[in-house]
Amino acid sequence: MIEVREFQRKDQDAAFAIWKHGMSVDLGNYWIQWILNQNHVRLMILLVPVLVYHLGYASSLIQGIFFSTLPSGILVAFLRFMVYRTNKDYVNTRTDMLDIEKHHGKRFLVAEGDKGEILGTIVYVEEPKITYFKENKIEGKCWEMFSMSVKHSARRLGVAHKMLGDLERRAREANVEAIVFDASTPQIPAVKFYKKFGYDWELVPFPSLGNSFPKKQIANCFFKFCRMDIIKFHKRL
DSSP states (O other): OOEEEEOOGGGHHHHHHHHHHIIIIIHHHHHHHHHHTSHHHHHHHHHHHHHHHHTTSOSSHHHHHHHTHHHHHHHHHHHHHHHHHHHHHHHHHOGGGGGHHHHTGGGEEEEEOTTSOEEEEEEEESSOSOOEETTEEOOSOEEEEEEEEEOGGGTTSSHHHHHHHHHHHHHHHTTOOEEEEEEETTOHHHHHHHHHTTOEEEEEEOOOOOTTSTTHHHHHHHHHHTTOEEEEEEEEO
């Protein structure tokens, strides 16, 4: 049985580890899959052998494919590094997660298993940054869920369903009229889950990063190159 409860000081290490893994490893894997499935990225990788052949570095296209293994590998490795670096920089800016009790308190919820193991985390704010949806101002009391992570070994056990359902229950009890949040387009499994949960959505451009984000110009160009966008979610309760 999975129980969703408010965060306690003893949960700090487990909750931080789950959140960090979700932001750095899981999100990174989604981003890599998304990037390598982009047509222009695939075209770049496929054109490397042709370029090697036409520049005279190979006597045949087959030889060009063989000689292009290294530059193609370097390109993929560079993309992986950019994903890793971008996510690492984001995690480093989230100093609030080093003391969850101080910065989030009762708004930070955890999913606990039968043996007391923390299986997932979800946190919300009562003053959302998302104030418009589909060009309409969101009226009434609204919460924003801005982070939900599930432990890798607890996937497909209904943890996310339990946490989001509990968040909606708490919101209704507090007379909240709507819940909003966003996700990036590469998070395909999460996006499908939110849609099945009854959330309306809209696609918006990936926002430029703030001045506090390290190497923001490089990261912004990277997001544009990878054609990443943001999906806003909204649900009336």
